[in-house]
Amino acid sequence: MLKAIAIDDESMALEIIKSHASKVPFIDLEAVFSNAIEGLEYQRNHDVDLVFLDINMPDISGIDLASLLPKETMVIFTTAYSDFAVKGFELDAMDYLLKPFPLSRFMKACQKAQEWKELQPNDASDHLFIKTSEGQIRVNFSELLFCEAAGNYVTFQLDNEKLISRMTFGELEQLLPSSFVRTHRSFIVNKNRLDKIERHQVHLGKHIVPVSVTFSGSIL
Incomplete structure (x- = not known):
């Protein structure tokens, strides 16, 4: 199970992510935030595997926020602007969802994150x-x-x-x-x-x- 949060200043976008996430059995969407700073603070105090992150936000851009996350935290960018895609992948984003994204595309991105998590070795791995x-x-x-x-x-x-x-x-x-x-x-x-x-x-x-x-x- 992947513990996830979503950060997006648009309430409709958060509702769509909540709806899609409820249909993915291995995603536990613990919280959603319309305020980027509050979302970052939550991530720092909780065990979060995956962040669904909008890019164009008023307080801090998703690109800048992603650079503040721990290296092991996976990021799936969600945005209406395709010109951010290259920069997103430069930050090793797990995926890039262009709004409005259907459930099938959302599930594909989540599956990629799940597969990556499963491939991560634990401390005792050889x-x-x-x-x-x-x-x-x-x-x-x-x-x-x-x-x-x-x-x-x-x-x-x-x-x-x-x-x-x-x-x-x-x-x-x-x-x-x-x-x-x-x-x-x-x-x-x-x-x-x-x-x-x-x-x-x-x-x-x-x-x-x-x-x-x-x-x-x-x-x-």
Whole structure:
């Protein structure tokens, strides 16, 4: 069950979200807010998995509010303005609903959030599941050497194979344990698999990964 809230300055929009959410069995819409600040305060004091968030609001924009939420809080933007879509996805939003959205589209967005939540490892987890063109594939952390970003895709380099999944680095960092660190804006490495550390690069088996000045301190 996903614990959710909705923040929108339009009462009609909140009523639609309440109606749609009541029809999704895994969504528990705990509260709705027409005041963005009140919604943010509620989120800070309660365990909230998902926020349905309008973008164009008088006190603070949804874009700015989303940047104040914890990284693990999922956001589904709801707005009447399509030109905000790119900025929304830059913030790793789970989805972007353009008003007026039907129940079917709302459910699709909620399903995406539910699937993401299920893929999140707990503290004791030794693996994650990633979505590829061949389905959900288990990746053991002990076998993962490094990850490389390319746009909205990530390549997972394992001992004996490569896997490619559509996700951002921001999403990936929420799934990996602390033994994985960035060495470069496009690379995350498994510190437990490092064979050699040099000034501008590290070695993991036969692979060489660059180290930038910005992230050089993270591998020591």
